[in-house]
Amino acid sequence: MSALEINLAKAEAHLARFRDDGVRHRIGGADVGGTEWFETTSPHDGALLARIARGGVAEIDAAAGSAHAAFPAWRDMAGAERKRVLHRIADGIERRAEEIAFLECLDTGQALRFMSKAALRGAENFRFFADRAERARDGLNLPSPTLMNVTTRVPIGPVGVITPWNTPFMLSTWKIAPALAAGCTVVHKPAEFSPITARILCEIAEEAGVPPGVLNLVNGFGEEAGKALTEHPLIRAIAFVGESRTGSMIMRQGAETLKRVHFELGGKNPCIVFADADMERALDAAAFMIWSLNGERCTSSSRLLVEASIHDEFTARLADRANRIRVGHPLDPETEVGPLIHPVHVEKVASYFETARAEGAIIAAGGERLPGPGCYVRPTLFTGARPEMAIAQEEIFGPVLTAIPFESEADAVEIANGVPYGLTAYVWTENLSRALRVTSKIEAGMIWVNAENVRHLPTPFGGVKASGIGRDGGDWSFEFYMEQKHVGFATGRHPIQRLGA
Ligand code: NAD
Numbered sequence: 001m002s003a004l005e006i007n008l009a010k011a012e013a014h015l016a017r018f019r020d021d022g023v024r025h026r027i028g029g030a031d032v033g034g035t036e037w038f039e040t041t042s043p044h045d046g047a048l049l050a051r052i053a054r055g056g057v058a059e060i061d062a063a064a065g066s067a068h069a070a071f072p073a074w075r076d077m078a079g080a081e082r083k084r085v086l087h088r089i090a091d092g093i094e095r096r097a098e099e100i101a102f103l104e105c106l107d108t109g110q111a112l113r114f115m116s117k118a119a120l121r122g123a124e125n126f127r128f129f130a131d132r133a134e135r136a137r138d139g140l141n142l143p144s145p146t147l148m149n150v151t152t153r154v155p156i157g158p159v160g161v162i163t164p165w166n167t168p169f170m171l172s173t174w175k176i177a178p179a180l181a182a183g184c185t186v187v188h189k190p191a192e193f194s195p196i197t198a199r200i201l202c203e204i205a206e207e208a209g210v211p212p213g214v215l216n217l218v219n220g221f222g223e224e225a226g227k228a229l230t231e232h233p234l235i236r237a238i239a240f241v242g243e244s245r246t247g248s249m250i251m252r253q254g255a256e257t258l259k260r261v262h263f264e265l266g267g268k269n270p271c272i273v274f275a276d277a278d279m280e281r282a283l284d285a286a287a288f289m290i291w292s293l294n295g296e297r298c299t300s301s302s303r304l305l306v307e308a309s310i311h312d313e314f315t316a317r318l319a320d321r322a323n324r325i326r327v328g329h330p331l332d333p334e335t336e337v338g339p340l341i342h343p344v345h346v347e348k349v350a351s352y353f354e355t356a357r358a359e360g361a362i363i364a365a366g367g368e369r370l371p372g373p374g375c376y377v378r379p380t381l382f383t384g385a386r387p388e389m390a391i392a393q394e395e396i397f398g399p400v401l402t403a404i405p406f407e408s409e410a411d412a413v414e415i416a417n418g419v420p421y422g423l424t425a426y427v428w429t430e431n432l433s434r435a436l437r438v439t440s441k442i443e444a445g446m447i448w449v450n451a452e453n454v455r456h457l458p459t460p461f462g463g464v465k466a467s468g469i470g471r472d473g474g475d476w477s478f479e480f481y482m483e484q485k486h487v488g489f490a491t492g493r494h495p496i497q498r499l500g501a
Helices: 003-021 057-076 079-095 097-108 112-130 168-182 196-207 222-231 244-255 279-295 308-324 343-359 409-417 432-441 476-481
Strands: 025-027 030-032 037-041 048-053 147-155 159-162 186-189 215-217 237-241 260-264 270-273 303-307 362-365 380-383 400-406 424-428 446-449 482-490
Touching (some): 003 048, 003 097, 048 196, 057 147, 079 097, 079 112, 097 112, 159 168, 159 222, 168 186, 168 237, 168 476, 196 215, 237 244, 270 279, 270 409, 279 400, 279 424, 303 308, 308 362, 308 380, 308 400, 343 362, 343 400, 400 409, 409 432, 476 482
Parallel strands (some): 159 237, 186 215, 237 260, 270 303, 270 424, 303 400, 424 446
Antiparallel strands (some): 025 030, 025 215, 037 048, 147 482, 362 380
């Protein structure tokens, strides 16, 4: 048997119970749903993977009620105990990492070489926030002449977590781990295109000792279950990862109930390569940051800004890389780019092949779909693009890179900043002064110099402009899931104005 055949057999064994029974909601520690369903299908060939319970207003109401009822006991549990529970969740994820990775590959089309690491990163997220749970409430002592002023943090209450389809398990842990560590209870609404593994996280959490109602799962469509979650009066805050225009909708939907929001949204991130850069490393990083994870990653460098003197050589070598990338079944260990998530998304990505032609760009590699029923496209490089073109402005969210030449440092910064987004940027130069100047001028939440995106959990993660509001990571996550509380204790008998005395 080939490695692919072995992996397919294993994946099928993991999928069997979902194929047979479907994926139900998990509300208050019980399975709910089973009257209305939708389907999740394989990006590889369109085959049915599983039926998923379709939740709406009623299920969200039940889940929010459960999260509300479970909140006081979870909030009041000692931080040290929550820490133990969260570490047990991490243990459970590690034990089931293969199952999670294989099911994610089937459901999302992402290649196993990346998804196996993504599942383990989910465990790391839980460990990181577990270790901070005991200190989450710490505050300051700010004495004044008449008062001892102390601050503390308290969990905000039940929160809604709404996640996208690209790396669903890992992204959900990124939100759910700090929320639980802070003492919040959660209602999770995963993306309708890749919902299977969210259910596994609930199972692991319950086995680890998370009480019923602390983590609830409602599946369904954004405009039904997602909308109801953002409008529910018992839900205090919404942590959302997804498209910028969905973020706008959620802000409107949550206005009536004054929701606190945390948005991680889209990007059109520049990778800027100056002529003095280490060319080999820049080439590796540019290829990795657009063609790994099918280019379906918010931090992908989908715009390549190359200094004009090296543009032709650099893009020719990159086109050669694109043509050599192994496109194939997501469970084949050799695969570097798998099928895109869904036929609807392929239509969107492929429409940019036409746009590029119409705008007069050169298709230096790819620019076509692969024949067959699956959602496969070739890794693509557009060259000769101008900054104002749609292919250089809009988030394509596929394995599609747009290269734009620049003449000077000032041009590079202007082009980099000339989009609505501001999530990440990547700068390649051996000139330290230039790196300092350029990074200070680029409008982005995160910038890497001479590196690809290397996530370090204590650092802030998030974007500016249309790429988001708020930061994850380190203590920033707790700032979102918790409220600051101030208490002033009089230290003596200071004079109080006596009205009407
Ligand atoms: P999407 O916005 O279409 O959907 C995300 C989630 O929102 C889904 O669960 C969906 O059901 C839900 N949703 C849709 N409409 C809703 C509504 N009206 N009310 C409430 N919920 C609603 O995004 P997607 O297509 O699933 O994911 C791709 C996008 O996610 C890209 O733009 C990508 O850049 C972004 N993303 C950002 C980050 C980041 O950290 N900045 C990370 C990953 C993905």
